[in-house]
Amino acid sequence: MPLPKTHLIIGILIVLLLKIFWLHDISWLTMIVIVIANVLIDFDHYIAACFATKRFLLLKNAYLYCINDDKTKVADLHLFHTVEFHLFVLIICFIFLFLSFPIFIIESSFAIIIGMIIHSLVDFINMAYHKESWRRYYSLIWWFIKR
Numbered sequence: 001m002p003l004p005k006t007h008l009i010i011g012i013l014i015v016l017l018l019k020i021f022w023l024h025d026i027s028w029l030t031m032i033v034i035v036i037a038n039v040l041i042d043f044d045h046y047i048a049a050c051f052a053t054k055r056f057l058l059l060k061n062a063y064l065y066c067i068n069d070d071k072t073k074v075a076d077l078h079l080f081h082t083v084e085f086h087l088f089v090l091i092i093c094f095i096f097l098f099l100s101f102p103i104f105i106i107e108s109s110f111a112i113i114i115g116m117i118i119h120s121l122v123d124f125i126n127m128a129y130h131k132e133s134w135r136r137y138y139s140l141i142w143w144f145i146k147r
């Protein structure tokens with residue numbers, strides 16, 4: 001799984017390519033929200049590390065926990081990376097849309113889900129490349145069944 005700084009760099013590149021070649025009208029705010037969401041989704045690794053060790057960890061220690069996890073086993077549940085969480089955020093986006101929230105809120109909420117999807121695709125491609133794609137719980141329901 002790529003490090004947050006790798007996600008940051010890839011996120012910035014993808015958003016710039018989107019603006020140049022496709023979404024010319026995309027605002028800087030929306031672009032920034034996409035990039036931030038694309039990085040912050042990994043906060044669930046911190047939550048998972050705290051759950052696994054049953055204590056509040058310093059970010060540095062959570063980072064060490066994450067990079068030293070057993071590569072021969074399925075990883076901890078990363079809640080924000082599940083299909084269900086993506087759907088949950090997408091539903092919130094459409095609720096904002098149908099309730100006619102201010103346009104910057106609607107755009108920002110869709111920017112969040114776009115950032116999450118970019119992140120998840122980059123994670124998946126990276127894990128598939130390293131033959132590690134089996135290590136992730138992609139579904140919260142699947143995690144409930146399997147644990």
Ligand SMILES: [Zn+2]
Nearest residue numbers: 001042081123
């Ligand atoms: Zn990730």
